[in-house]
Amino acid sequence: MTSPRIYRAEGLTLRKASVGEADLISSLYSREHGKLEVLARGARRLTSRLMGHFEPLTLVRLSIVRGRSLDTVAEAEVINAFPAVKAEYASVARGLYVAELIDGFSAAAAANPPLFDLALQTLDAVGRASGAADDDPAVDLPLRYFDLQLLRLSGFLPELYQCVECGADLEPERHRFAAGAGGALCSDCATPPDVIVRPLSLSALKVLRLLHRTESPDGLPRLDMPASVRQEVHGLLTETLQHWLDRQLRSQAFLDATEFA
Numbered sequence: 678m679t680s681p682r683i684y685r686a687e688g689l690t691l692r693k694a695s696v697g698e699a700d701l702i703s704s705l706y707s708r709e710h711g712k713l714e715v716l717a718r719g720a721r722r723l724t725s726r727l728m729g730h731f732e733p734l735t736l737v738r739l740s741i742v743r744g745r746s747l748d749t750v751a752e753a754e755v756i757n758a759f760p761a762v763k764a765e766y767a768s769v770a771r772g773l774y775v776a777e778l779i780d781g782f783s784a785a786a787a788a789n790p791p792l793f794d795l796a797l798q799t800l801d802a803v804g805r806a807s808g809a810a811d812d813d814p815a816v817d818l819p820l821r822y823f824d825l826q827l828l829r830l831s832g833f834l835p836e837l838y839q840c841v842e843c844g845a846d847l848e849p850e851r852h853r854f855a856a857g858a859g860g861a862l863c864s865d866c867a868t869p870p871d872v873i874v875r876p877l878s879l880s881a882l883k884v885l886r887l888l889h890r891t892e893s894p895d896g897l898p899r900l901d902m903p904a905s906v907r908q909e910v911h912g913l914l915t916e917t918l919q920h921w922l923d924r925q926l927r928s929q930a931f932l933d934a935t936e937f938a
């Protein structure tokens with residue numbers, strides 16, 4: 678059976694690249710097909726009916742024509758342009774952080790609807806927290822929730838309940854964490870070779886478990902963490918994401934730069 682020549686997709690635009698005189702190639706994360714790259718002919722012309730539809734962080738509904746090398750957009754409709762996210766520079770940076778991680782962790786032709794929903798829920802949370810500082814729990818918790826759930830939905834959830842080396846249940850005390858070994862380590866086990874091992878405080882372990890157990894960003898409690906715990910959780914998640922991505926996160930550097938600006 679041949680696949681139909683035209684197919685539909687609902688997708689979140691991640692990034693775009695200009696090609697030719699007035700065309701662009703949009704990378705989207707779609708509910709139905711995972712990551713997609715589509716050609717939007719003439720979309721950079723001011724008079725184009727596609728103008729503005731492919732700005733990063735836009736939820737669009739598309740009709741797409743299959744092509745030999747690249748599929749082409751036939752029709753596009755904006756469902757949500759996330760205006761609250763785009764109202765402020767810091768929120769845009771947070772939104773692009775979400776887009777870049779989705780881009781880095783997702784694959785073509787691999788639909789993962791829960792991951793798609795997570796991205797949209799996180800952008801909604803970022804929009805609601807527009808204007809808040811990076812250390813505000815309304816900003817920080819949904820992004821850390823996104824980090825952990827992205828890892829979970831991609832099959833890279835760090836172990837938070839048992840020691841990755843000996844399998845013993847982790848008692849409520851200080852432990853250690855090794856992103857390269859797969860998560861938390863008890864205090865009795867020897868340090869695995871060739872991995873970076875960090876201290877893991879009980880408070881940070883509890884926050885990570887809370888992020889794991891909570892069903893959606895809307896269900897997160899308003900948790901005022903001490904700065905040290907917030908930074909510890911952020912650092913452990915970033916190290917885990919970077920371990921799996923195996924590349925630098927440009928948006929992460931951008932976020933850190935704005936945080937300390």
Ligand SMILES: [Zn+2]
Pocket residue numbers: 840841842843844845862863864865866
């Ligand atoms: Zn152990």
